[in-house]
Amino acid sequence: xxxxxxxxxxxxxxxxxxxxxxxxxxxQTGPKEFRELLRELTLLLAYEATANLKTTPxxxxxxxxxxxxxxxxxxxVVIVPILRAGLGxxxxxxxxxxxxxxxYIGVYRDPETHRPVxxxxxxxxxxxxxLFLLDPMLxxxxxxxxSIAILMNQGIAEKNIYFLSLLSAPEGIDEITAAYPRIKIxxxxxxxRLNEKDYIVPGLGDxxxxxxxxx
Ligand code: URA
Numbered sequence: 001x002x003x004x005x006x007x008x009x010x011x012x013x014x015x016x017x018x019x020x021x022x023x024x025x026x027x028q029t030g031p032k033e034f035r036e037l038l039r040e041l042t043l044l045l046a047y048e049a050t051a052n053l054k055t056t057p058x059x060x061x062x063x064x065x066x067x068x069x070x071x072x073x074x075x076x077v078v079i080v081p082i083l084r085a086g087l088g089x090x091x092x093x094x095x096x097x098x099x100x101x102x103x104y105i106g107v108y109r110d111p112e113t114h115r116p117v118x119x120x121x122x123x124x125x126x127x128x129x130x131l132f133l134l135d136p137m138l139x140x141x142x143x144x145x146x147s148i149a150i151l152m153n154q155g156i157a158e159k160n161i162y163f164l165s166l167l168s169a170p171e172g173i174d175e176i177t178a179a180y181p182r183i184k185i186x187x188x189x190x191x192x193r194l195n196e197k198d199y200i201v202p203g204l205g206d207x208x209x210x211x212x213x214x215x
Contacts, residue, residue: 001184008177009185010048017044017188021166025204031213035088038136038211041166041188042092046132049162049186050096053077053130074099078124078131082107082147085207086134089164093132101125105150107143116146126156136207138165138187139198141172145179158182167191169200
């Protein structure tokens with residue numbers, strides 16, 4: 001926790017993460033490998049992001065004897081991908097927390113106002129849950145901020161939101177942390193900046209297009 005000037009940010013610098021991220025950035029990497037790498041990277045980010053989930057003690061009988069173990073109540077977890085690139089991440093988190101509930105948020109950028117507009121939101125019960133919000137690219141932060149507002153309107157506490165983004169721009173981190181100082185952000189890289197089209201530099205291009213070969 002705490003990276004650069006941001007208290008709420010964890011940047012996962014593990015060699016496996018950096019290796020897979022480098023392969024994902026490569027313009028030569030095709031959609032099949034890109035999807036596989038995003039899934040693997042999400043498993044690694046989620047490993048870090050779940051480090052403080054509550055556990056309850058449980059006695060367990062092994063073939064040799066009894067011992068005390070710890071159990072996560074993953075029914076108290078909600079996973080929310082932001083459409084559409086977040087869809088490339090949710091299956092990995094659901095693999096780790098198979099009894100979690102899944103909600104979906106769709107936000108688009110209004111071409112005139114440039115503000116984020118909600119077009120879809122389907123949520124399970126959020127009160128008292130831990131929530132993993134997923135979007136591989138934290139660029140301007142506008143869609144994440146809009147999504148967090150939607151989630152908080154439906155009863156989630158800010159401190160229980162974990163935002164997982166593969167790549168983050170400093171501008172987006174500044175925006176989110178100013179608006180929501182208590183959410184926690186996990187990323188694999190803080191890149192240099194946004195360009196004039198709000199793409200992350202050096203980034204990896206358009207994550208949705210690379211996942212689903214739409215360009
Ligand atoms: N969304 C993307 O897919 N890529 C960027 O660089 C920025 C936003």
